[in-house]
Amino acid sequence: MNIDLAVILCLADEKENQPFDEYVAKVVDNLLAKNPEERAFLSRYDIHYYIADNPNDKSIARVVDADYSDDMLLKNGRRFAVVFNRDLLSQLKNEDSMAFVVGHELSHIMYQKGFPRVRNLDLDEEVACDCSSIRLMNSSDYNILDVAAVDMLYSDISLDMRERIIKRDTFMAKEGIYPADRMGMSRVLNKEIFVNLHKKPWKRDSIFEKQEPDVSQIVEELGDIFERGDRTDFKRELNDFLSKKTSEESSKMIMSILGRVMTDFPSIMETRAKNGCRRYYNHPVSVMSDIVWEQFGRSGQKLLPPNYLIIVNRYVENNR
Numbered sequence: 001m002n003i004d005l006a007v008i009l010c011l012a013d014e015k016e017n018q019p020f021d022e023y024v025a026k027v028v029d030n031l032l033a034k035n036p037e038e039r040a041f042l043s044r045y046d047i048h049y050y051i052a053d054n055p056n057d058k059s060i061a062r063v064v065d066a067d068y069s070d071d072m073l074l075k076n077g078r079r080f081a082v083v084f085n086r087d088l089l090s091q092l093k094n095e096d097s098m099a100f101v102v103g104h105e106l107s108h109i110m111y112q113k114g115f116p117r118v119r120n121l122d123l124d125e126e127v128a129c130d131c132s133s134i135r136l137m138n139s140s141d142y143n144i145l146d147v148a149a150v151d152m153l154y155s156d157i158s159l160d161m162r163e164r165i166i167k168r169d170t171f172m173a174k175e176g177i178y179p180a181d182r183m184g185m186s187r188v189l190n191k192e193i194f195v196n197l198h199k200k201p202w203k204r205d206s207i208f209e210k211q212e213p214d215v216s217q218i219v220e221e222l223g224d225i226f227e228r229g230d231r232t233d234f235k236r237e238l239n240d241f242l243s244k245k246t247s248e249e250s251s252k253m254i255m256s257i258l259g260r261v262m263t264d265f266p267s268i269m270e271t272r273a274k275n276g277c278r279r280y281y282n283h284p285v286s287v288m289s290d291i292v293w294e295q296f297g298r299s300g301q302k303l304l305p306p307n308y309l310i311i312v313n314r315y316v317e318n319n320r
């Protein structure tokens with residue numbers, strides 16, 4: 001899970017979120033117990049479950065690409081985050097209702113990735129995901145009557161929603177699914193696990209606090225920012241750190257960092273073309289660019305090791 005996404009979603013710390021992640025994974029395990037094809041299909045992806053506070057979001061959960069795809073499409077991703085809206089989730093009583101929600105979100109992945117059993121329902125995506133989830137619930141021991149509690153989270157049931165419910169009923173009749181089969185057999189939703197989670201945006205630990213980082217540690221941190229985001233404090237701290245050095249030392253260090261990242265990471269142009277802006281701004285070269293301007297703008301001698309200078313010049317020529 002990348003930190004940028006987490007901060008945007010106001011997620012709790014990943015470690016604190018872990019019991020919730022495991023709890024939902026267990027619900028998913030139940031849903032897939034008798035569905036080996038779905039299980040095999042979904043096991044190709046890395047999927048985790050998070051709780052978030054999103055008071056402005058009217059939906060109880062959504063599935064997002066955890067690898068920064070800015071368009072939020074699921075087609076290309078391999079790592080996904082199913083993010084539950086805490087306020088709405090805590091209004092549910094039964095795990096069975098949550099099972100419907102998570103089954104629906106996983107069905108979005110299956111739908112977008114072209115899993116035949118969801119695609120072949122020949123329904124529009126939202127209805128197809130509802131029906132797929134109901135099918136999973138039916139094959140495990142979840143009570144389909146608890147789907148209604150999820151519908152009731154929407155204060156006014158729109159015409160669209162009515163149609164969606166009718167299409168679900170048609171689907172159940174066709175498949176011989178009887179919602180009342182497990183009447184009175186719902187499981188209680190374990191709310192303890194998420195209602196008291198602290199709301200605390202994730203933060204990157206500073207590499208400058210304990211001791212002076214060397215070039216390797218800085219490059220490693222740039223790699224982590226590229227993967228997971230959260231660059232702002234690092235940029236400020238690195239700039240402060242370099243400002244305390246002489247302009248010779250600072251320029252030499254910058255050239256060594258650039259020389260390393262320009263050889264070790266995919267090029268910045270390639271990143272922009274393939275991965276979109278968020279990833280682009282977290283690219284090591286992009287993170288370094290403001291710092292380079294500021295540090296090279298200082299008065300005094302500069303030290304440009306020739307081997308790194310060659311790499312940097314060639315890179316700038318190829319990535320204008």
Ligand SMILES: [Zn+2]
Binds near residue numbers: 129
């Ligand atoms: Zn949906």
